[in-house]
Amino acid sequence: MADETIFKVDLQPVGRRAQVAAGTTLLAAARSVGVELQSICGGAGTCNSCRVRLAKGVISPPTTAEKDELSAEELAAGYRLACQAVALSDVCLDIPAESLTAPQRVQVEGEDRKIVLQPLVSAVDVHIAPPSLTDLRSDLTRLRSVLPSDNGGVELPLPVLASLAEKLRRQEWSTRLVVRHTAGRRQIAGVLPPHSRMFGLAVDIGTTKLAAYLIDLESGETVGRAGAPNPQIAYGEDVISRICFANQTPEGLSLLQNKVVQTMNHLVAELCAGVGSPEQIVDAVVVGNTVMHHIFAGLPVDQLGTAPFASVVSEKLEIPAAHVGLSLSSGATVYLPPNIAGYVGADHVAMLLGIGIDQNQRTVLAIDIGTNTEISLIHHGRILSCSCASGPAFEGAHIRHGMRAAQGAIERVRIIDGKVHTHTIGGVPPVGICGSGILDAVAEMLAANGLDKRGNFRKDSPFICQSGSESGFVLAPAVTTGHGSDIVITRQDVNEIQLAKAAIRAGIEVLLQEAGLEHRCLDEIVIAGAFGSYLDVRSAIRVGMVPPLPRDRFRQVGNAAGTGARQMLLSGERRRMAEEIAQRVEYVELASHRAFSDWFASELHF
Numbered sequence: 001m002a003d004e005t006i007f008k009v010d011l012q013p014v015g016r017r018a019q020v021a022a023g024t025t026l027l028a029a030a031r032s033v034g035v036e037l038q039s040i041c042g043g044a045g046t047c048n049s050c051r052v053r054l055a056k057g058v059i060s061p062p063t064t065a066e067k068d069e070l071s072a073e074e075l076a077a078g079y080r081l082a083c084q085a086v087a088l089s090d091v092c093l094d095i096p097a098e099s100l101t102a103p104q105r106v107q108v109e110g111e112d113r114k115i116v117l118q119p120l121v122s123a124v125d126v127h128i129a130p131p132s133l134t135d136l137r138s139d140l141t142r143l144r145s146v147l148p149s150d151n152g153g154v155e156l157p158l159p160v161l162a163s164l165a166e167k168l169r170r171q172e173w174s175t176r177l178v179v180r181h182t183a184g185r186r187q188i189a190g191v192l193p194p195h196s197r198m199f200g201l202a203v204d205i206g207t208t209k210l211a212a213y214l215i216d217l218e219s220g221e222t223v224g225r226a227g228a229p230n231p232q233i234a235y236g237e238d239v240i241s242r243i244c245f246a247n248q249t250p251e252g253l254s255l256l257q258n259k260v261v262q263t264m265n266h267l268v269a270e271l272c273a274g275v276g277s278p279e280q281i282v283d284a285v286v287v288g289n290t291v292m293h294h295i296f297a298g299l300p301v302d303q304l305g306t307a308p309f310a311s312v313v314s315e316k317l318e319i320p321a322a323h324v325g326l327s328l329s330s331g332a333t334v335y336l337p338p339n340i341a342g343y344v345g346a347d348h349v350a351m352l353l354g355i356g357i358d359q360n361q362r363t364v365l366a367i368d369i370g371t372n373t374e375i376s377l378i379h380h381g382r383i384l385s386c387s388c389a390s391g392p393a394f395e396g397a398h399i400r401h402g403m404r405a406a407q408g409a410i411e412r413v414r415i416i417d418g419k420v421h422t423h424t425i426g427g428v429p430p431v432g433i434c435g436s437g438i439l440d441a442v443a444e445m446l447a448a449n450g451l452d453k454r455g456n457f458r459k460d461s462p463f464i465c466q467s468g469s470e471s472g473f474v475l476a477p478a479v480t481t482g483h484g485s486d487i488v489i490t491r492q493d494v495n496e497i498q499l500a501k502a503a504i505r506a507g508i509e510v511l512l513q514e515a516g517l518e519h520r521c522l523d524e525i526v527i528a529g530a531f532g533s534y535l536d537v538r539s540a541i542r543v544g545m546v547p548p549l550p551r552d553r554f555r556q557v558g559n560a561a562g563t564g565a566r567q568m569l570l571s572g573e574r575r576r577m578a579e580e581i582a583q584r585v586e587y588v589e590l591a592s593h594r595a596f597s598d599w600f601a602s603e604l605h606f
């Protein structure tokens with residue numbers, strides 16, 4: 001007779017809970033509530049793509065397949081294959097991001113950490129006596145008269161004053177006044193309809209994409225997240241080409257600035273739809289690398305293009321939102337945390353804050369992978385940071401069949417028993433390959449002996465075929481693809497990955513050398529960024545992008561810069577901490593570092 005016992009399977013961080021009969025695999029349990037895990041081998045226990053971590057409860061002992069696929073350390077840390085393990089009690093599972101399939105990957109996901117709410121703004125609902133023939137006081141005087149404990153010290157920026165008369169009359173003299181408190185100053189940041197919600201905006205301006213968050217400043221809740229490509233891409237793929245465009249084109253800088261602000265205003269409109277209006281956004285935090293930061297603020301970038309890559313400003317900035325063209329509350333201010341040096345900007349400061357280095361005494365390597373990759377080594381109170389040009393290959397650019405991480409992109413590749421298995425985002429026929437898939441493909445080719453150390457195809461490899469006029473690794477033959485053509489990795493594609501991974505690894509090695517450390521001293525490697533969230537760490541180790549350490553020393557944190565920006569929106573204390581982190585960083589300039597080019601040359605090999 002069938003076992004009628006029912007167990008609860010709590011799926012985190014997705015937040016779904018399944019109820020399944022005893023004997024049901026964890027993979028089937030997840031699927032029963034619509035949580036799709038990767039399962040490239042179809043549940044045979046041979047692809048290691050459905051890995052989950054047991055956080056609570058009891059599950060079946062590891063199968064032979066699990067012992068083959070997972071290391072002893074991984075098993076000890078609770079990692080299991082969802083297609084093999086079954087629940088023996090109510091359980092809670094922690095699902096790594098790379099084990100999830102997603103309809104479309106956006107770079108706005110990041111860890112939410114609980115912090116003490118201390119926003120720089122507060123709100124008070126007031127009713128103001130309207131003017132009459134016997135009371136001719138000005139609108140400002142009457143507003144000041146109802147502000148608690150105001151001694152005439154509250155400032156009203158001119159744009160707030162300009163709209164004050166109309167708003168007070170439209171709102172029939174009842175209003176929610178938002179006051180911003182900074183360093184002994186009080187300023188009206190918004191004149192809102194009574195009892196309306198008070199929002200903040202956090203934006204991470206990446207070289208390739210923007211991530212924006214709408215935050216309720218009273219509850220701390222993230223009300224919405226939205227992402228968009230950085231429209232400046234049309235004027236240059238990386239920071240150097242944007243600098244050239246800004247310098248060589250009349251009005252180039254303001255064109256780039258307008259483009260990014262326009263996109264931010266669209267994101268604001270999207271985020272506010274259904275929950276309020278942009279006028280309710282009374283505070284903002286914007287982070288980006290030094291070039292994105294300068295362009296957003298309208299600062300010249302010429303000097304950032306040549307050594308010694310000096311920024312105009314590295315201190316924090318506070319700019320009225322209206323000055324940069326952001327359509328928020330007329331009194332809203334944009335806070336830009338300090339930059340570090342070179343291209344290591346406020347986004348890296350935000351990332352370091354977001355991953356909680358202030359609460360951590362361990363030796364940590366933090367890597368934010370993007371078109372430009374920023375790396376920090378935190379050890380015994382020191383923070384050593386550098387930036388390397390890793391290029392857009394992991395965004396799918398410069399790759400023959402590369403594409404962004406969207407529906408139809410091959411995101412996982414495994415070679416099992418001599419056969420190539422792929423998984424696409426959305427589970428539809430493949431139309432291209434995104435960063436995590438490219439990395440997997442190169443790693444699997446290496447493991448299957450299809451590539452030599454220099455990245456050349458081995459002619460005798462069964463995986464290398466002639467596709468058109470050149471040879472390549474056929475990931476998906478024409479009959480299986482969404483467009484009827486082969487999807488192939490070419491020698492040039494492998495070369496792009498070699499350049500990107502060598503730049504990142506050389507940066508890591510230089511920082512370790514500067515600190516006098518070896519890989520094994522690293523307690524944790526934190527990988528941030530959109531691509532970093534979804535890459536398979538085993539593939540990253542196999543191609544040599546990161547040091548070969550046990551899987552449980554790696555933590556993939558999503559958009560940690562966005563997390564840090566949100567924290568700064570919610571807490572003046574977190575802003576102070578970010579400023580302190582920026583002060584502490586010891587910047588290492590790779591362009592002039594004696595060991596960087598040697599490391600880079602040797603890391604080009606697999």
Ligand code: FES
Nearest residue numbers: 039043045048083
């Ligand atoms: Fe579990 Fe492949 S689906 S190992």
